[in-house]
Every structure is written in C-alpha cells, then in structure tokens.
Amino acid sequence: MSELSTTSNSPLPIKERIILFARNNMGLISTLISILAIGLALLIGGILIAIAGINPWEAITYLIKGSFGNRYGFGETLTRFVPLLFCSLSFAIAHKSGFFNVGAEGQLLMGAVGAVLVGAYIDGLHPVLHVLLCIIAGIIFGAVWAGIAGFLKIFLSSDELINTMMLNYVAILLVDYLIHGPIKPPESYLYVSATILPSAKLPIILSKSPLHLGFIISLLVTAAVFYLIYRTPIGYQMRAVGANRRAASYAGINIVWATIVALITTGGLAGMGGAMELMGTQFKIVNGFSAGYGFDGIGVAVMGRYNPIGILLAALLFAVIRVGMGAMQRGAGVPFPLLNVIQGLIIVFVIASGYLTNKLSETVIGGRA
C-alpha cells in the first residue's frame, strides 16, 4: 500500500486524489463512519424519547454521565467491559479458526462454576495462588464445555453451531440445578451458590468503584490472544484451517491439533470471563449470573470486525450502553422497553456501518479493509 502512496508526487485528477486519500486513510474513515452511525442511532433514539415526552437531551446526558461522568459509573462501565471482552475474544478466535462458537454464554457460566468450586471450597491458600487456581479452573471448565461440541465436530462431523448453541441451555439449566442443591450453602434462604473466600476475590484497582484487577488482566489477555493468532506457528495453522480446511490439510497442517488448540482457547477465554466476573464483582453464582454477555460478545466481535482495536472499542461501547441505559432510566425516567429499542438501534446502525465501510473499501482498494 505504501508504494502506491509515494507515487502521488505528480498532479492527479481530483477524483483520483480523493480515491488515493481514501485508500490511505481507510482506518480513519471507517472510524468516522462508525461514530457517525452511533450518532445517527442516538438521534433517532432521541426523537423516540421526545415522543415519549421526555427531554432527549437530558436523557442522553444521563447516558454519558452515568457511564463516564462519575467515578463509580466509570468503574462500572469498565467492569461490564471485562466479560464482554472475553466473550467477544472467544467468538473471534473461533471464527478465525473456522469454528462457529455461539456457546460463550454456556462456557462463561461453566467457567464461573469452576471458579466457584475452587474459590469457595479450597481454603487456606495464598491469595495469589488461590486467584490463579480459580482462573485456571474457569479456563478448564470453559474449555471442556466447548470441547464437547468440538469432540462432536471432529469425530462425528456434527454441526458445532447448533451444538454450542444448545449447550448454552444445558449450561443454564445445569447451573440452575447446582444452585438449587449441590453448591447451595445449607443455611441460605435463597437459591444461590456458596460465596467465594476473601482470598479468591480480585482486588479493586480504583477505589470507590467496582473496577477490579480483571480489567487489566483482560487487556493483557487480549494482547496475548492476538499474539497467539498472528505471531505464532500454531496461530498461523489455526487461521489456515479457518480460511480453508482442505487446503490447510494438503499443506500438511494437522487439522485436528489446530482445531483442538482453537477449542481450548475459545472455551477457555469464555470460561475465564466467567471466572473474572465471579471473582471480581459477583462472588457467588445467582440466577441470571451472566446478563447475556455470551450473546452480546458475538455482537461485539462482529462490530469490532475481529480486529483487536475494533473489539476493544466495541466492547467498550456495549459496556457504555449497558451502564448508561440504567442511568437513563434512573435519572431521566426513560421507560425500559424504549431503552431496549435504543440499544437495538445503536447495534444495528454500527453493524450496518461496517457493511458500508466494506463496500467503500471494495471500491477504493478492490478488497476488504
């Protein structure tokens, strides 16, 4: 691309120059289009809010204020960001490796189960060791849960999209069963799991807010995951399998091994997200432990176009929406169903803007950005 831009010394017709500018600044342009899309969604949302008889300016002020405008809201936004990021990484890795994992919700729940078993029932460990063991348990449980669908795919060629989706419901009901008996503390009135011990809790990194260490870990994991997929031989093999299974096989890549690594990573990431959510904020499993993080994670990965920066920004946007919506309800009294509409509008607009960017880059550089 850079050798093209250096040839622009001689004067060119205006149309060529625009195309050249666009070609060299696709990243910037796609960002602008995304921001414009969010703005447009909020504009329509604002009109709907006005129709409902509420001052839209006030409502949108609360959206920003609630998610960024104060210390607690800021911390809460970044706390919500953590499980969303893990689930979207999980989906993105699987996607790159040619595996459709829509089961992050179930894997996240199973990861939380693993972490609660280690966190609540193993006593007397050093906090660092205890936290590490909980995270490992979360990864193992998540990976095993994804592994069920993977096993069925590798050995029985059964469709993983359906299996991972169905395993979500199995996980939800299994957790429901567990908190109704096996992991419910006998003295509890309610159907909840045991609470993890203080040594298994992640420390708060921003005082007077719920922001916990899992946030830093999630950023490091993001870097590690993209290092794995783009800078290591196994990452290359995973991507090759994802791009074309048969070609990868002819090239001598061990497809089963690459798929197994992809499965461990995708399930492990979602499971780790569950462990982080448990150890950082909730400390025990309740009914509805995952507020749809696994499903939103798919949206985040698609919106972020499977690229690390894109995923970070998209996860942040989803977190802002989640937290800001609550503030809009509390502060401006925007009715809950209307909030769902606005949330949907933002997501639809941003994903549509992705297609617009693709179309644009096809015309200017003859391929996808």
Next chain:
Amino acid sequence: MKKISLLMMFVLLVSVLAACAPAAEPPVAEEPVAEEPAAEEPVVEEPAVEKPLRVAMIFNTTIKDGGYAQAGYEALMALKEKYNLEVSFQESVGDATVKDVLRSYAADDYDLVYAHELYFTDAVNEVAPEFPDVKFGVTGYMAGSPNVVALDATNWEGVYLAGVVAGMLTETNKIAMVTVSQSPIALKMVNAMYKGALTQNPDVEILHLFTGSFDDVVKAKEMATAAIKDGADIVYGNAGMGTVGAIEAAKENNTFAIGSSVDRNSLAPELVLTSNILDSGRYITIAVEGMINADLEWGQVYVLGVKDGVEFLAPFNNAVPQEVKDAVEQATQDMIDGKVEPPPSDKYMWE
C-alpha cells in the same frame, strides 16, 4: 497509514481508560447529536423550598407485571403524590447487577433506596454498610446493617383466613391445595390452610399438590383436576402462574376455587370465592411513612401480615353466605389480638 490511525485510536482508548477522573472524555461523547436538540442543562432538579424526600426503588421485573412489582410501583406513585416525594425507579434489574444499581442510587444521595425483591436481600445487606447515611429497605428476610429495614410477609395469615372460608363451604370435606414445592414456606401455608379450615370443620382433609414450577399452568391444572376427581370440592391455588391453571380446572369441573396473591375473581366470577391477597405495595408505604414519621426501627426485620394490611382476603363473590363472612371477621380479629399461633413449617400438621 492504516496502522498509524489504528495506533491513534488505541492511544485515544488508552487515554480514556487511563484518565479515571470524572472529566474523562469518552469516545462516544463526540456524537453529532450533542449539538442537536435545544441545549439546556437540567442536570439536577431545582432545589425546592422544603427539600423533598428522595426515594428510589428497584424492581427485578417490569413494573407492568400485573402483580408484585406493579403493586409496589403504584404504591410508590401514590406516595409521591401524597408526600410530594422525589422518586426514581429502575425496573428489570437482574440479580447479577443489582449491587451496581444500589450503589448508584446511594451515591446519588437518595434518602431511601428500596429494593423490592426477596433475592435482593443479600445485595442490600452487602452494599448498605458502605453508605451509612443512606437508608435502605428490602422486601426480604434480613437486616444486617443499622441502616437497613427488611419487610417480609408472614405468608400464612392470609392463607389461614382462606382456610376458614374453605372449611365452612366444603361439602366433601376435601380441599385441594396447589403450591410450587414442599419448601418450609409452602408447608407453612398448607398447615395454615388446614388450621383455618379445622376451626370450622373437624373432618376436613387437605390434598396437597405441588407443581415444581412457578409458571407451569398445565401441570397445575392437571393436578387440580385429579384432586377434584378424587373428591375435592374447593381448589386453592398458590403456585405462581399455576394458580391460573388450578382455577381453570375448577371452572371446567364447576367446582369452587380460591385464588392467591392478587384478586383472581375475574377468571371465574361465579366460582372464585375470594383470593388471599398479598399487597406488596404496602411494604413501600410502610417504609416511606415509617421514615417520614420516624417510627420505623432500622436494623430490624418486620414480618407483616393481616394486622399491618399486607395480607387480607379479596371481596367475596355471591356464593359466600353471611355466616362465612362473619367467621372470617372473627378470625381476623383473633389474629390481630394475637390469639392464633403460627403453624409449623417442618411437617404436615395432620401427620
């Protein structure tokens, strides 16, 4: 070039994340909408001459659920009118996020934050010690901090009154009772029904059935139908949505029924004798008025029933004769005078 702009985006992100100060500029703050509508900044309400009490309420379902949450919401709105409160609420809050909502309200200097759900009890007790100047209320069973009040129902007094009605009106001496489970609370209700019926009818028998689900209408209906075939001539349903199924079974077999939670008369006006109502709106009224009149003891659990107006019977239908009404009135009075002992919750009384 593409890499540079990606790098710039990353720098933007990092700077946003790093600057935890309130002044942090989020990327979404750059929306063009910002300039759009008439810009006024009514961030905080004008301070009134006399500062109104600020009350916040949290529901775990929609406020239009036709029962538990709606009653609470309507009570809140009535209180707002009556005492000129400044109110706010958030609905459909999950157990997983309620702590954040509680903290947000408390940090926003609300005087009373009321969580209207049993499953919020632990969260309220966890958050309350962090905000000693804010009062918290919960419809639950525990008040673990001196600024928390927990309001709970007896869950049996209203059933006892329904038992009085059923005991007098049954001709086969068999009453079918459909609940969700055999939990201690359910057993207490069954025993209350038995105890109430026994005061009027020494030969009465209870057929206890449980569905295992709060929303299994079909199973509740099947179970109630079987009990009717077994000779029961009054069906009492207290099984969430299953109550509707129990009443439906009564309707198909032309048998009397008694509803629960809310007035179920509209389901079968000729057959639904009454319903034992649990007015969940009373909780919030008691909490707010207790705060205004300073006669509520914080750090306490209040178990409320007939005396406090939380539990009572819905208006009777035409099939209920005057003598039954008199007996219910007498039983209500006995209960208020403390003459009725709570039933056991560990086994069936007749065993």
